[in-house]
Amino acid sequence: MWNLLWPMLMVVGANTVYNICAKSTPEKLNSFAALTINYGVAAALSLLLFFVTTGGEKNLIQEIGKTNWAPVVMGLSVVGLELGYILIYRAGWxxxxxxxxxxxxxxxxxxxxxxxxxxxxxxxxxxxxxxxxxxxxxxxxx
Structure with a gap:
């Protein structure tokens, strides 16, 4: 049961913080500058967690070689998702x-x-x- 529950709690918790942050992004800040900061932090954390969770045993370049279209398209969709939320809140929602x-x-x-x-x-x-x-x-x- 916990294996089903904890990922849902993570998504709900992260999405709550995400929406608060999207709504709180300063109007004077260029949306793409905000996204650059978002992805810089996300990339640094992802890289750190890659090495922590693999114990340094796996090669990141080899892992990238195992990919398909999905992570690339997901990255593109995340830009649309995040920009969309920033613009939704700036529009007054x-x-x-x-x-x-x-x-x-x-x-x-x-x-x-x-x-x-x-x-x-x-x-x-x-x-x-x-x-x-x-x-x-x-x-x-x-």
Whole structure:
């Protein structure tokens, strides 16, 4: 059970801090300068954690050679995600609403991606959940 719970708690906790930081990014700071700082910190921490978790036994260059398209495209999507959140908050969205609307819409889209791309089965509960998400988006966005 803990193996299922702790990653979810990490995502929720990190996403909470992330949205607070996105909302708190100074308006006078160029968005891309903010992203450069974000990625500099993230790269340094990732590099440190790579060496800590491998005990220095693995070669980073060899690890990079094992990659495919996914980490590269994920990096591109993270720029869009982070820039999007900074711009959402600068446009005036409330922190209590913006992330909720974005994540409800994301949940609906990922159900469709799961069905169409990964051949997951769409259940009646999921259909009801999508309906509830759409109604929630409409209610909270007014």
């Amino acid at each position: 409330k922190v209590s609403v913006a992330s909720l609307v974005a994540n409800l819409a994301l949940a609906c889209i990922l159900v469709l991606v799961g069905v169409l791309w990964y051949k997951e089965v769409l259940t009646g509960h999921q259909i009801l959940g999508i309906g509830a998400c759409v109604v929630g988006i409409l209610l909270i966005s007014r």
